[in-house]
Amino acid sequence: MYAIAVHGGAGALPAELVSSEKRARYVQGLSLAVDAGYAILEAGGSSLDAVAAAVRVLEDDPLFNAGCGAALTREGWAELDAAIMDGKEQRAGAVASVRHVRNPVDLARRVMEKSRHVLLVGAGAEEFALEEGLPLVANTYFRTEERRFQLAAAQKGREVSELMPDARGSRGVEGASSSGPAPIGSQGTVGAVALDGRGNLAAATSTGGLTNKRQGRVGDSPIIGAGTYAKNGVCAVSATGHGESFIRAVAAHHIACAVEYRHLTLEAAVRELIHSRIPALGGSGGVIAVGPSGEVVMDFNTQGMFRAARSSSGWRQVAISASAETETRSA
Amino acid sequence: MYAIAVHGGAGALPAELVSSEKRARYVQGLSLAVDAGYAILEAGGSSLDAVAAAVRVLEDDPLFNAGCGAALTREGWAELDAAIMDGKEQRAGAVASVRHVRNPVDLARRVMEKSRHVLLVGAGAEEFALEEGLPLVANTYFRTEERRFQLAAAQKGREVSELMPDARGSRGVEGASSSGPAPIGSQGTVGAVALDGRGNLAAATSTGGLTNKRQGRVGDSPIIGAGTYAKNGVCAVSATGHGESFIRAVAAHHIACAVEYRHLTLEAAVRELIHSRIPALGGSGGVIAVGPSGEVVMDFNTQGMFRAARSSSGWRQVAISASAETETRSA
Numbered sequence: 001m002y003a004i005a006v007h008g009g010a011g012a013l014p015a016e017l018v019s020s021e022k023r024a025r026y027v028q029g030l031s032l033a034v035d036a037g038y039a040i041l042e043a044g045g046s047s048l049d050a051v052a053a054a055v056r057v058l059e060d061d062p063l064f065n066a067g068c069g070a071a072l073t074r075e076g077w078a079e080l081d082a083a084i085m086d087g088k089e090q091r092a093g094a095v096a097s098v099r100h101v102r103n104p105v106d107l108a109r110r111v112m113e114k115s116r117h118v119l120l121v122g123a124g125a126e127e128f129a130l131e132e133g134l135p136l137v138a139n140t141y142f143r144t145e146e147r148r149f150q151l152a153a154a155q156k157g158r159e160v161s162e163l164m165p166d167a168r169g170s171r172g173v174e175g176a177s178s179s180g181p182a183p184i185g186s187q188g189t190v191g192a193v194a195l196d197g198r199g200n201l202a203a204a205t206s207t208g209g210l211t212n213k214r215q216g217r218v219g220d221s222p223i224i225g226a227g228t229y230a231k232n233g234v235c236a237v238s239a240t241g242h243g244e245s246f247i248r249a250v251a252a253h254h255i256a257c258a259v260e261y262r263h264l265t266l267e268a269a270v271r272e273l274i275h276s277r278i279p280a281l282g283g284s285g286g287v288i289a290v291g292p293s294g295e296v297v298m299d300f301n302t303q304g305m306f307r308a309a310r311s312s313s314g315w316r317q318v319a320i321s322a323s324a325e326t327e328t329r330s331a
Numbered sequence: 332m333y334a335i336a337v338h339g340g341a342g343a344l345p346a347e348l349v350s351s352e353k354r355a356r357y358v359q360g361l362s363l364a365v366d367a368g369y370a371i372l373e374a375g376g377s378s379l380d381a382v383a384a385a386v387r388v389l390e391d392d393p394l395f396n397a398g399c400g401a402a403l404t405r406e407g408w409a410e411l412d413a414a415i416m417d418g419k420e421q422r423a424g425a426v427a428s429v430r431h432v433r434n435p436v437d438l439a440r441r442v443m444e445k446s447r448h449v450l451l452v453g454a455g456a457e458e459f460a461l462e463e464g465l466p467l468v469a470n471t472y473f474r475t476e477e478r479r480f481q482l483a484a485a486q487k488g489r490e491v492s493e494l495m496p497d498a499r500g501s502r503g504v505e506g507a508s509s510s511g512p513a514p515i516g517s518q519g520t521v522g523a524v525a526l527d528g529r530g531n532l533a534a535a536t537s538t539g540g541l542t543n544k545r546q547g548r549v550g551d552s553p554i555i556g557a558g559t560y561a562k563n564g565v566c567a568v569s570a571t572g573h574g575e576s577f578i579r580a581v582a583a584h585h586i587a588c589a590v591e592y593r594h595l596t597l598e599a600a601v602r603e604l605i606h607s608r609i610p611a612l613g614g615s616g617g618v619i620a621v622g623p624s625g626e627v628v629m630d631f632n633t634q635g636m637f638r639a640a641r642s643s644s645g646w647r648q649v650a651i652s653a654s655a656e657t658e659t660r661s662a
Contacts, residue, residue: 090579090612096549097452117548118575121428122453124547216455217448218427225556225581244449248421250556250584257588281421 002041002197003294006033006054008064008306009188010240010286011163030318033057034308047194047202048086055105055204058190062144065188070142070208071162072151073215078142081222082108087201087230094222096121100136101129105206154212162188162211191238193290201236203228219243225253233292234260241285249277266291270299333372333528334625337364337385339395339637340519341571341617342494361649364388365639378525378533379417386436386535389521393475396519401473401539402493403482404546409473412553413439418532418561425553427452431467432460436537485543493519493542520552522569524621532567534559550574556584564623565591572616580608597622601630
């Protein structure tokens, strides 16, 4: 048994997404990511390689808020965070606030495998990238026109969605947070969780963070235990949402503890976090998780979550809104 | 009932510490810190104010690896991390990799109280400090002669102890890690945990990290759930040790979950983490914790831990080695 799930952020869904051809592009991006990871699992590769490959696809896709197409800081920079964790030995690597590393998830993995450390931030992380021979790119590589429009809209006081770049700012955003209980309605972040054929779990997460964020602001994505966590025999988790709430809840580890120590099912553990604990802290978002038997859970308390999953049982799903609208099952 | 505990790092104890007058200076520093926090609790102040005050005393004391007297990066800079958490509403603030903020714990608290964020790093954190009117100081303020000697010794390949500055490098270090199971024998970090008269728990941690560390390396201290955590009714925790292991173990939250969900006593939960979970990850260190009834736990798997505690029952302890050598109890 092996399985993989990916996410591309959770939030309020812009109206145009539901009807337009833009939707097809998101479905395509998610499909490419989940299939890239799945192909590795199918060939007998590791869950660690699978989640890294899936996240890399989403980082390279300008539609998602990670790598190219990241949300911009208030000064107009892309500042990127990422983490990866290996459930087998619970090794972990993470980077935060990097500006020139094309694929932050690759740097996070180098930190895990080639350094004595778990978390490197800022210029020191980029120095390490150079020592490791990872290519650096100009910050302009990450900054798409849509994200610049979005930043300008946010700075005019409009509510914007990190979930998707939108050349017209927030126009067409339905169900934005001002009407709901959550302070922030939409968060982009990408991530992947996987179980490989040897029973090893892994998780990875990557993000550009919040539009119009302060320089140096770091959310839950690169925080082991908050946005990213994996432990063999328990679960692998990648979160997306209002990062501050997920940090305060120690969200991913909260799910793992609920499974390991309270013997909740993975589904119940995720549900409790997403529909009770996170809202109690004023937050919103979603989680993808996979357990040691290959069970996949994808849950969120927002209008939608970009997500896809595939398992060796023949199940494959790509979905955006609450209903699982694109699902195939084969015996 | 109210109580406070502080730590100033855990590790192998240099031989001179056991016999010399240097020991008296450490005892004095720890006493000043615990008494500063206790005075706030005694006057009816909050646990949040108490832990901040205690940590500030230790940051200002050049003997401890936080604030003035911090361990230096391989390039000779002081790079500081700190976090604070309020158990009542589980608000949290943290900063990492700052170079010019005299009291990082104060900046962490501003992040918690005055920003929408939990974690700010690097130059962005210092920009926020300036906006908030916190005084910046030259990096030279933090760099003591002893720490420069220590860095030079480390760069000559000698084993050094972050636990205490030593003008002669590692000379006199007994029981260094090369002979033990832990990869790193001594870690400086300061922290405090407290319960106030209204039943509110709080925790704070501050550090200069590892001697000869890479620029941008961040350990467990500013990671909510790893080095710092507080939740009313459960516990407040501050850790010191091999930060990477504490991050991978999500150490502080692991203790809280063991208490809340497995109904372990706080003492048993700390013991499991320190003597089983952390060594299994190849790490070493210690933890201070306080529970909702004011019970204080201070445990470590190293030769010693700089620590002190005081409670409204009249109990007061200041200790360095395994035995609690300076204890007073009044009825």
